[in-house]
Amino acid sequence: MNKKPVYTVEEIKRKMERYCVYQDRCHKEVEDKLREYKLIPQAREAILLHLLEHNFLNEERFAKSFARGKFRIKKWGRIRIVRELKFRHISEYNIKTALKEIDEDTYMNNLYGLAEKKNNLIKDTNNYERKRKLYAYLNYRGYETSLIQEVIETYTK
Structure with missing residues (x-):
């Protein structure tokens, strides 16, 4: 036993x-x-x-490091980070604080970088299909719809 x-x-x-x-x-x-x-x-x-x-457990510190790490390493967007933090029962205040860790310029650079990389991997020649796949990919990564549409217009002309 x-x-x-x-x-x-x-x-x-x-x-x-x-x-x-x-x-x-x-x-x-x-x-x-x-x-x-x-x-x-x-x-x-x-x-x-x-x-x-004894400060072994600090929700604000966790939220900040989570947001920084997922953004920098996995290149997640704000929506995905917020969803994951909510899943872990993090307070709205700590989520807002954590999102301040994300630099706007780097955020946009990540989005454009991911879009460019994915766009080069998509084999479809049909423009609609290319846009759909690119949108689905960036949406899954947690980026805002308005930003995704802006990026898609840049890459699928």
Whole structure:
């Protein structure tokens, strides 16, 4: 029989500290992780409180680093970033703060760069199909419809 090891509250507290130090986490991720340990509600609350008091868990910091990372590395647009943050139960205030991390010029450069790259990969000669595929791709990446249309007009003339 596969028995799970039993940990004390202190041991779990240390594990959660390491979990939060390794990478910024949101409350939802930490709560999901704590659920794995099948703690009583009071112990779970005590650990969460400890993580918050000692700044291991900071929702604003998480939102900012999430937005910066997804924008810079995965080149996601604002809509996708907002959707993902909402999925993680981040407050509207923290979402607004996180979006300020995105530089407007870099945002537009990313959008045009992605559009150019995708446009070169689309094999269709039918102009309508090219526009549809380019739109679908940029929309999936989370860019605003008005900006996508502006970019599509540039690349599919």
